[in-house]
Amino acid sequence: MSDSGAEQKYIQEAFDTKWVAPLGANVDGFEADLKRYLGGEKEVLALVSGTAAVHLALLLSGVGPGDEVIAQSFTFCATANPVKYLGATPVFVDSEPGTWNIDPDLLEQAIKDRIAKTGKKPKAIVPVSLYGMPYQVDKIAAIAKKYDITLVEDTAESLGSKFNGHNLGTIGRFGVLSFNGNKMITTSGGGALICPDEQTKKKALCFATQARENFPFYQHENIGYNYRLSNICAGIGRGQMSVLESNIAHHKHVQKLYEQLLDDVPGIKVHTQPASGQFDSNYWLCTICLDPELRIVGQERAYEGAIRLDSQPNDNVEALRLMMDAAGIEVRPVWKPLHLHPVFAGCPAYTNGVSEAVFKVGMCLPSGPYVSDDDVRYIVDTIKNAIAN
Numbered sequence: 001m002s003d004s005g006a007e008q009k010y011i012q013e014a015f016d017t018k019w020v021a022p023l024g025a026n027v028d029g030f031e032a033d034l035k036r037y038l039g040g041e042k043e044v045l046a047l048v049s050g051t052a053a054v055h056l057a058l059l060l061s062g063v064g065p066g067d068e069v070i071a072q073s074f075t076f077c078a079t080a081n082p083v084k085y086l087g088a089t090p091v092f093v094d095s096e097p098g099t100w101n102i103d104p105d106l107l108e109q110a111i112k113d114r115i116a117k118t119g120k121k122p123k124a125i126v127p128v129s130l131y132g133m134p135y136q137v138d139k140i141a142a143i144a145k146k147y148d149i150t151l152v153e154d155t156a157e158s159l160g161s162k163f164n165g166h167n168l169g170t171i172g173r174f175g176v177l178s179f180n181g182n183k184m185i186t187t188s189g190g191g192a193l194i195c196p197d198e199q200t201k202k203k204a205l206c207f208a209t210q211a212r213e214n215f216p217f218y219q220h221e222n223i224g225y226n227y228r229l230s231n232i233c234a235g236i237g238r239g240q241m242s243v244l245e246s247n248i249a250h251h252k253h254v255q256k257l258y259e260q261l262l263d264d265v266p267g268i269k270v271h272t273q274p275a276s277g278q279f280d281s282n283y284w285l286c287t288i289c290l291d292p293e294l295r296i297v298g299q300e301r302a303y304e305g306a307i308r309l310d311s312q313p314n315d316n317v318e319a320l321r322l323m324m325d326a327a328g329i330e331v332r333p334v335w336k337p338l339h340l341h342p343v344f345a346g347c348p349a350y351t352n353g354v355s356e357a358v359f360k361v362g363m364c365l366p367s368g369p370y371v372s373d374d375d376v377r378y379i380v381d382t383i384k385n386a387i388a389n
Ligand SMILES: Cc1ncc(COP(=O)(O)O)c(C=O)c1O
Pocket: 048, 049, 050, 051, 052, 054, 075, 076, 078, 079, 128, 154, 156, 157, 177, 178, 179, 180, 190, 191
């Protein structure tokens, strides 16, 4: 976070120029800043949320009722909800253990099986870069190309992450960014669609502004949405761009510190990027896994009084969450794989056990720009103290 001076300046300009509206100089400026940051080749459309960006990406990929879209299962619901908005069916594919992102082999199996079962190809593939970790970009992009299926990168969590030096979100036909309050930079709420060219951006803009056609009067030929980012929020975004690099450096630093301080703690493993040199995660969130054998104080009572579900984090993970909460530290379990949620029951799922296993043992640690080195030490000490002797 900046000291808010830069953000305030742009917000004030919006008021001074009387552009308190979902368009104006800040919206244009924020888009230009993002475009420059992403290398200048792609166009960027500022929107009210990352979810809106996923929705428009799928819409412009031609997804409609009766279609199927392949989505990574191990992710937040916003990756797949827009598939449902469009009357299509998400087909979930499990993760590979190295990155926790979509498994290339399983993806190809799923594509072949969907074609065999339905007689048509899925309309899009939506990999996610979970907690900032790049997915196996080269392999997934090659599969999308081989089957000629549109690649929509859900890079909501990974602004600043790279694969082989390329910014995530600029590799597929579309990329998605989120500027929600907890993200690498924030506009309080907001998002962006990374588009391949100016013409596609124009189409997306039309859908984002109620599909108002370019006439001097109101003319509508499609159903549109009210998805444009406000000039006030875009002002926050412009200010935030000045701290993006330092935020990324901070997240990476926090990750390293957790790695060092937890290195000698038996039963706790910090999730790190593969060592091939291709992966450059922004480490949006540091995640750890708890060995099922690790005993946490009070784990016998962890779910006391709570409804037990078929699939939930292990007792030691919940016990640690409660201990941390009592110490004033908010930690969260990793995302529950989407194929396990009742709302997606009945959607095809191609699983290998990876995401379900990580869901039982995984936990996200505080990693944001306000987390200091002393905070990390306090968090690690609290974890150590929670381990039963
Ligand atoms: C993987 C993923 N996709 C999509 C979104 C949606 O972004 P937003 O909250 O801006 O709608 C989020 C974040 O919240 C996310 O984590």
